Amino acid sequence: MKRLIFEPEHDQLRQTARTFVEREVAPNAAKWEANRIVDRSAYRAAGRYGLIGFNIPEEFGGGGSDDFRFNAVIVEEIAKFGFLTPALSVHNDIVGPYFTSLGTLAQKERWLPGYASGELIGAIAMSEPGAGSDLAGIRTTAVRSGDDWILNGAKTFISAGINADLVIVVARTDPGAGRKGFSLLVVERGMTGFERGRKLDKMGQPAQDTAELHFTDVRVPAGNLLGEQNRGFYHLMANLPSERLSIAIAAVAGARETYRQTLQYAKERTAFGQSIGSFQHNRFVLAELDTELDIAEQYVDRCLRAVVDGELTAVDAAKAKWWCTELAKRVIDACLQLHGGYGYMNEYKVAKDFVDTRIQTIYGGTTEIMKDLIGRSLGL
Template identity: 45%
Template sequence: MGHSTPALADASEDITLFRDMLLRCLDKEVLPHYDQWEKDGWMPKSAWLTLGAAGLLAPDMPEEYGAAGAPFEVSQMILEETCRVGVHSLSTALSVHSNIVAPYVNNLGTPEQKAMWLPKMITGEVIGSIGMTEPGAGSDLAGMRTTAVRQGDDYIINGSKTFITNGLHCGLLVLAAKTDPTLGAKGITLFLVDSSLPGFTKGKGIKKMGQHSNDTAELFFDNLRVPASAVLGEVNQGFVYLMQELPRERIGIGSQAIGACEGAMAMTADYVRQRKAFGQPVAQFQNTRFTLAELRAQLELTKAYWAHCVTRFKAGLMTTQEASILKLTSTELQVKLTHECLQLFGGYGYTEEYPISRFFTDARVQTIYAGTSEIMKEIIARGELGR
């Protein structure tokens, strides 16, 4: 994702400026504490406020809400760079907050909703989450059981969500609920829910194999009363909105995958040049050289397709099939690449002392959330063959 790619040419100055700001902030405010956050399974709220003060939360939102009004590519650079330097938990937390929730509010919200939530999200005072996945419904949104029943000027919400990124920190939840259970996926409505309301309960943090400090939780709604003004967009149009917003989410995951791949490749190249076996650097063995050559070739192709998708997205032309191809190929490459790079570290790769082990475990969820690889293949096949 260098400046030479056509999609980034018009944003290169902004990217350089924001990248310098981001890397300074990460060096000073994040990297010295990140290992401890990972051990604690928790990123403190103060970190969000620091990132907000540095202008790094939802930077491409409109200036009228306190954001920088930066190009779309700046938001993607933040996701890429945070993964490249190895703070994957932070990157995923930012992806949900800045690359998913903020655009939902900005694209679908009323002027009142935007004025209420966006300024606080941009400062980090309010942290955003999205509530789609349920204990019994993941990629299959039609199986959603959380309901929202109209009662006068309010809706009464009952149900639960699980695997919610930023779930414990959550101040604003974009919640998907069934408002007409007879319509299946077409009876879903989105709500902007204030997590401080009575009836909104946060479960304990979910322990995961990777991305430990990205807090993930189950959320419960027991006769949670929200005003009708909390509806985001139109009633029963939630599924349509989810489909509209997924391309941006999947570009973001592609940005993360590319950043993580670049970070893993750099540390592996550095290691094999220094590590010796049988009297010569590991980098001199043909197996090492060919492995890294193949991975680099695949990564460059992925970056080129990512740039193509960004161009299409900005022109309003990107299809669900293209988004699915990007999500599938970039995340599967990330899992493969971190696996093969770890192998080149030998026994040291399996230790926590070397960050490649964290790159490996943090990568694994990328082929699962935001639509599994299997669902991506199904969507791509529908585009090719019809239903």
């Protein structure tokens, strides 16, 4: 089914993203996975290709377009390849908007040029050992001391935690104010008391560095407060819908590519003298997957249009996020089954996809949290 959401300029960027994957990612993928981290040069290369910073104002070195369809094109093309999607998505779709929407002029002049070029890498630190989806459980604190904030606490499951030069840390700045007591502080590489812990050993996406971060009496200048003091919770809520839509986009695009390869395999692989795809059961499975992916893609495009029009709601994004990630999990599981024993072999992409996609129903808000958000919107 033809997708009407994209225009010629988006198709042009899509080709650029494909070239980036072919020339810069594919030749280095095995090395990055073995090292369990994407080399920083990949971000700089993405900057040269114009794949980061396009939504940063031109005066700060960016492309000057806030059209989220450009984000979607990049996410889709990289998701087709695999593991690098979280790295660039965190940079473009999750962290970047905080700097562009909340940063002061001085902060933008200081950070955005390097961010747009890929010289500076960003991360956001919300989750803690005792607080994941429940932000009310955050214990990291920041206390004002003269011209600084004194930051103490620990974070975990932080994407790009090892590579990051700028970490947006969610901290309590008014302990008795509940959700009205959080602020966002930008911690920079090299600040005294800021230490990176383990590079976490995950079951999938090994090249996406995910780390523990520790803050011990870190003096964060008052000028590194991002947004308004004690409004951090509301800043987070404003950015979460586009983050969740980005995850949904990646889920559908990645699953679609796994399906495409599986369909080809089903046509070529034979059993009992015929292609495995020609057996009625398998043909029905493939038909069902194709249908479900088409339907999910249409809803994603509807949400994408809503972003462009400034109308995407948190509820619509939650629907896209939970449905598309759960669908991707089911699609890839079915694709692995259709590969038989070969699907369990790591030399086949479907095996990697099976473990790499599993996290999508968890990060960015679990499926259960998404359903609860939707349920509450129904007055339940």
